[in-house]
Amino acid sequence: xxxxxxxxxCFITLLLCSCANKPISPETWLTKGVKVNLPAPHFDQVxxxxxxxxxxxxxxxxxLITMIDAQNDALSVVGLSTLGIRLxxxxxxxKVITTEQNIFIKELxxxxxILSDIMFSILPIEQWQPLLPKGWQLIDTTxxxxxxxxxxxxxxxxxxxxxxxxxxxKPTNIKHHIFGYQIAISSME
Numbered sequence: 001x002x003x004x005x006x007x008x009x010c011f012i013t014l015l016l017c018s019c020a021n022k023p024i025s026p027e028t029w030l031t032k033g034v035k036v037n038l039p040a041p042h043f044d045q046v047x048x049x050x051x052x053x054x055x056x057x058x059x060x061x062x063x064l065i066t067m068i069d070a071q072n073d074a075l076s077v078v079g080l081s082t083l084g085i086r087l088x089x090x091x092x093x094x095k096v097i098t099t100e101q102n103i104f105i106k107e108l109x110x111x112x113x114i115l116s117d118i119m120f121s122i123l124p125i126e127q128w129q130p131l132l133p134k135g136w137q138l139i140d141t142t143x144x145x146x147x148x149x150x151x152x153x154x155x156x157x158x159x160x161x162x163x164x165x166x167x168x169x170k171p172t173n174i175k176h177h178i179f180g181y182q183i184a185i186s187s188m189e
Contacts, residue, residue, distance in 0.1 A: 028116035121171040
C-alpha cells in the first residue's frame with residue numbers, strides 16, 4: 001500500500017511541476033541557425049482577438065484556438081484545443097516570459113513559436129528591425145508583411161485582411177518558408 005501511495009505522490013508532483021509557470025528566454029528561431037531576441041511588448045492600443053489557428057505541416061492539419069490580449073507592456077496568449085481544453089498560457093511582461101504548458105501536443109508548434117508568430121504579425125516593424133540580423137528586413141506591403149533574409153529570400157510571409165493602417169492589423173495567414181509550416185487564421189470575434 002505504501003508503494004502505491006509513493007508512486008501516486010510522485011505522479012502528482014510530476015503533474016504539478018509540468019503545469020507550473022516556467023520562465024523562458026525572450027528569443028526565437030528565424031531559421032535553424034539564426035536566433036534573435038523578441039522585442040519587449042509595447043502597445044499603444046489595446047488589442048484583443050480570439051482566433052482559430054489551423055496549422056498545416058508535413059501534409060497534416062491540426063487546429064487550436066488562441067485568445068490574445070495585448071496592452072501597454074504586456075501580451076497574454078492562451079491556447080485551447082478545439083474542444084476548449086486549455087493547452088498553454090503565455091504571459092510576456094517587460095522582458096519576462098512565463099509559460100504554463102498544461103498539455104503538450106507534438107503535432108502543434110511550441111508555445112514560444114506561436115508567441116513569435118503573433119509578435120511578428122501584430123508588432124510594428126520599428127520594434128522588430130533593430131533586433132533582426134544584419135541585412136534582414138521586415139517589409140509591409142498593401143496586404144502582407146514579409147521577413148526577408150540577407151540573401152533576399154522570404155523567410156516568413158504574413159497576409160492580412162485589410163491594408164496597413166494605424167490600427168493593429170489582424171493576420172489571416174502566416175507561412176514560414178524555412179520551417180515549412182503554414183497557419184490559416186480565422187478571427188472568432
